[in-house]
Amino acid sequence: KAGVTQTPRYLIKTRGQQVTLSCSPISGHRSVSWYQQTPGQGLQFLFEYFSETQRNKGNFPGRFSGRQFSNSRSEMNVSTLELGDSALYLCASSLEGRHGSTDTQYFGPGTRLTVL
Amino acid sequence: DQQVKQNSPSLSVQEGRISILNCDYTNSMFDYFLWYKKYPAEGPTFLISISSIKDKNEDGRFTVFLNKSAKHLSLHIVPSQPGDSAVYFCAASRRSSNTGKLIFGQGTTLQVKP
Numbered sequence: 001k002a003g004v005t006q007t008p009r010y011l012i013k014t015r016g017q018q019v020t021l022s023c024s025p026i027s028g029h030r031s032v033s034w035y036q037q038t039p040g041q042g043l044q045f046l047f048e049y050f051s052e053t054q055r056n057k058g059n060f061p062g063r064f065s066g067r068q069f070s071n072s073r074s075e076m077n078v079s080t081l082e083l084g085d086s087a088l089y090l091c092a093s094s095l096e097g098r099h100g101s102t103d104t105q106y107f108g109p110g111t112r113l114t115v116l
Numbered sequence: 117d118q119q120v121k122q123n124s125p126s127l128s129v130q131e132g133r134i135s136i137l138n139c140d141y142t143n144s145m146f147d148y149f150l151w152y153k154k155y156p157a158e159g160p161t162f163l164i165s166i167s168s169i170k171d172k173n174e175d176g177r178f179t180v181f182l183n184k185s186a187k188h189l190s191l192h193i194v195p196s197q198p199g200d201s202a203v204y205f206c207a208a209s210r211r212s213s214n215t216g217k218l219i220f221g222q223g224t225t226l227q228v229k230p
Binding site for chain 2: 004006031033035042043044045048050055056058088090092094104105106107108109110112
């Protein structure tokens with residue numbers, strides 16, 4: 001099976017612009033989660049989507065949003081970019097376990113966003 | 117409030133010896149724990165996990181131990197190989213709450229010397 005794929009791998013934007021990142025989960029995985037990794041804050045949870053619905057959200061401002069499509073592919077959008085949004089954005093997918101609990105998450109290679 | 121902590125930023129071991137990476141957590145509601153390995157500019161790679169109903173799980177050279185009373189888990193790598201050199205993250209979740217949210221530690225950089 002192919003792993004989680006993310007596009008683009010690298011992106012350079014300027015302050016005030018917006019950006020859309022894309023994630024394709026492992027085939028059969030219906031849960032997609034997004035994380036931000038920065039040197040200062042480490043890996044932080046942004047949000048999770050399951051069956052096209054946002055199921056959980058981390059402590060990020062409303063400028064960060066996402067969505068999931070019927071084929072489980074997901075996008076995240078950051079509007080009005082700030083310098084502090086420069087980070088590695090990681091997407092992870094997982095199956096839905098037998099008891100409705102989320103299984104192990106498998107990560108994509110990430111999108112490196114640089115805001116100038 | 118950092119719910120998952122890896123107090124050692126770095127660890128250096130000799131090839132063939134045991135590497136022990138440690139992780140502490142504060143939230144007693146966590147019921148699923150994972151270890152990931154990460155190289156620069158790549159996504160984390162899943163290594164091994166453990167449910168809170170167990171105290172040990174093995175997969176080849178990797179063993180994870182969970183001590184619920186101490187809220188502590190550790191990853192043992194035996195024998196260590198130079199290719200194991202990477203950043204290791206422990207993560208915790210409330211799997212039963214169906215949130216899909218992993219809380220990560222800050223990571224420990226492991227260097228295995230030939």
